Amino acid sequence: MTEGKIFHVHRHSQTEFVGVHNDRRTGIEQSVKPGQPGPSPWTAGVDIDALDGSAPRAVKEAGGPTWAPYFKNLTPESLAEARRLGLRVSVWTTDSPDDLKRMIELKVDAITTNRPDVLKRLLDGR
Numbered sequence: 001m002t003e004g005k006i007f008h009v010h011r012h013s014q015t016e017f018v019g020v021h022n023d024r025r026t027g028i029e030q031s032v033k034p035g036q037p038g039p040s041p042w043t044a045g046v047d048i049d050a051l052d053g054s055a056p057r058a059v060k061e062a063g064g065p066t067w068a069p070y071f072k073n074l075t076p077e078s079l080a081e082a083r084r085l086g087l088r089v090s091v092w093t094t095d096s097p098d099d100l101k102r103m104i105e106l107k108v109d110a111i112t113t114n115r116p117d118v119l120k121r122l123l124d125g126r
Contacts, residue, residue: 054081056082065087067088070091073112079106088109090111093114094112097118100118100122113118
């Protein structure tokens with residue numbers, strides 16, 4: 001796992017969504033660190049170190065259909081890994097036109113944005 005990334009699982013009973021979410025802003029940085037023995041309570045019992053720090057593998061291991069990384073943490077390699085595992089990829093909070101274009105070009109499955117007007121304009125212009 002890359003130092004500073006937080007992996008925790010969101011479960012919502014209505015949608016049965018399980019996903020690993022990377023977040024530096026949650027304040028739980030001390031709860032999840034590479035090299036600590038065993039799973040963190042933030043990872044649904046999955047030991048991220050046993051999966052070589054792979055967030056997509058952690059999602060798959062937890063039974064999730066969707067990986068939801070912060071858009072700046074998504075790389076072509078991690079996207080390809082998620083696709084190989086059969087996961088959907090939903091990025092968040094992508095707001096600038098350049099970042100939105102990049103996510104569109106990467107063909108992520110979903111984009112969470114504070115600028116749906118910009119996203120719609122970009123999608124309409126394809």
